[in-house]
Amino acid sequence: MNAEETAFRTEHPALVPPRRMTPLRLSMDAPPLKGVVSSGPGIRFETVGWYEVLLAVEWDPHDQEGTRFSHTRIPGQEPLHSEAISAAVLTQLSGGRQLLRGNTIFGLDHTLEIVLEVWHDSPRPVTVRRGELRIRMLSDSD
Numbered sequence: 001m002n003a004e005e006t007a008f009r010t011e012h013p014a015l016v017p018p019r020r021m022t023p024l025r026l027s028m029d030a031p032p033l034k035g036v037v038s039s040g041p042g043i044r045f046e047t048v049g050w051y052e053v054l055l056a057v058e059w060d061p062h063d064q065e066g067t068r069f070s071h072t073r074i075p076g077q078e079p080l081h082s083e084a085i086s087a088a089v090l091t092q093l094s095g096g097r098q099l100l101r102g103n104t105i106f107g108l109d110h111t112l113e114i115v116l117e118v119w120h121d122s123p124r125p126v127t128v129r130r131g132e133l134r135i136r137m138l139s140d141s142d
Helices: 085-096
Strands: 004-010 014-016 036-037 041-046 049-059 067-073 080-086 097-106 113-120 128-140
Touching: 004 097, 014 113, 036 080, 036 097, 049 067, 067 097, 080 085, 085 097, 113 128
Parallel strands: none
Antiparallel strands: 004 128, 014 128, 036 041, 041 113, 049 097, 049 128, 067 080, 067 113
């Protein structure tokens, strides 16, 4: 990782109940990036800039029933990332890892925070082994 990016990750696997949107609590797990901080439930952007956000959610590949959904919710806005995919297909394609990339301008009144959320419709709880958002500065407001 270079000085222009940072990462926020789950500290432990999370057991996700069926049919309930579940935020994953993320902690900074890399050198800090100026103006990008943990907000408790998500990541807060205190500096206006153009950022790339790479999402990675590692679902338990042994449970292949149902659909897996991940997104980065921007409160009051459309999500930056959003994907729903069959658990069996996800396991075949990537061993259960959802990987998404997006970018937008953060730090304005309506884009101050993002939260990583997951959902599934398997008939039992499913483990998310790890969730991560990597943030890369593409251009700042200066």
